[in-house]
Amino acid sequence: MVTPVTTSGPTRVPPTSKVLSVSSLRKAYGGTVAVDGVSFDVGRGEIVGLLGPNGAGKTTTINMVLGVLEPTSGSIHIEDVDLARQRSAALERTNFAAVYSPLPGNLTVAQNLRVFGLIYGVKSLSARIAELLEEFDLVRFRDTRCGVLSSGEQTRVALAKAMLNRPHLLLLDEPTASLDPATARDIRERIRDFASRGTGGVLWTSHNMYEVEDVCHRVLFMSHGKVLLEGDPRTLPGEHGKASLEELFIAVAREPLALERA
Numbered sequence: 001m002v003t004p005v006t007t008s009g010p011t012r013v014p015p016t017s018k019v020l021s022v023s024s025l026r027k028a029y030g031g032t033v034a035v036d037g038v039s040f041d042v043g044r045g046e047i048v049g050l051l052g053p054n055g056a057g058k059t060t061t062i063n064m065v066l067g068v069l070e071p072t073s074g075s076i077h078i079e080d081v082d083l084a085r086q087r088s089a090a091l092e093r094t095n096f097a098a099v100y101s102p103l104p105g106n107l108t109v110a111q112n113l114r115v116f117g118l119i120y121g122v123k124s125l126s127a128r129i130a131e132l133l134e135e136f137d138l139v140r141f142r143d144t145r146c147g148v149l150s151s152g153e154q155t156r157v158a159l160a161k162a163m164l165n166r167p168h169l170l171l172l173d174e175p176t177a178s179l180d181p182a183t184a185r186d187i188r189e190r191i192r193d194f195a196s197r198g199t200g201g202v203l204w205t206s207h208n209m210y211e212v213e214d215v216c217h218r219v220l221f222m223s224h225g226k227v228l229l230e231g232d233p234r235t236l237p238g239e240h241g242k243a244s245l246e247e248l249f250i251a252v253a254r255e256p257l258a259l260e261r262a
């Protein structure tokens with residue numbers, strides 16, 4: 001289902017510096033190359049959409065940036081910190097939320113935030129949790145077990161968890177999947193607000209092209225493990241003779257080689 005979007009696109013905040021630099025990143029599983037020499041960056045204050053059909057290599061890329069998967073080759077810098085050499089220093093500037101990675105359902109909202117806050121070594125944790133409960137409209141769910149919350153409520157908790165350590169790089173894998181349009185819009189507003197503060201940048205995957213056009217300053221189209229196209233989601237379709245981002249997406253999925261040659 002497509003979420004209708006009414007706003008006219010994100011306010012461009014010129015990136016002042018890079019929060020993520022990925023260079024010649026590659027991940028192979030035997031003969032299967034999931035990510036094939038990908039290079040890109042994310043600026044501070046910028047929301048970058050990582051797009052592509054199923055199996056393009058988006059999640060593999062995100063998992064390497066998160067330090068969950070080890071690249072076969074290539075480098076990842078979070079701000080100026082090399083993930084391979086200074087793993088803890090790099091990862092303490094990062095956080096993420098993904099639908100396939102729900103928080104433990106038997107813990108309450110407050111307990112989940114406390115556990116993750118302790119893992120991240122958040123200072124003045126009780127005050128930070130109170131702040132996030134307020135910010136993400138979760139005060140009334142503070143003592144509710146996460147497992148009984150609705151999808152939208154769970155997404156808000158996942159985002160609150162992702163903000164605990166005030167990350168400079170926020171990775172979001174389909175954060176609005178399965179949310180109703182009003183809740184999805186609310187989540188987009190919160191992420192836009194995070195980026196507009198100018199302390200961090202966002203790498204976002206989504207299959208909802210209307211949402212991407214609404215939120216992302218820049219998009220990267222992946223196919224078969226490579227970045228084929230990069231640009232402003234509002235002008236990129238026209239540059240490739242397509243009427244909309246959705247049409248361009250379908251072209252990338254169906255005829256990646258034609259676009260690669262273009």
Ligand SMILES: Nc1ncnc2c1ncn2[C@@H]1O[C@H](COP(=O)(O)OP(=O)(O)OP(=O)(O)O)[C@@H](O)[C@H]1O
Nearest residue numbers: 029032033034052053054055056057058059060061
């Ligand atoms: N552990 C693995 N072993 C072998 N192949 C893998 C492994 N993990 C991923 N792949 C393959 O790598 C490719 C990229 O997968 P990935 O999950 O990164 O794609 P994706 O773009 O995130 O797709 P989706 O939109 O469906 O989530 C796929 O062809 C997948 O089958």
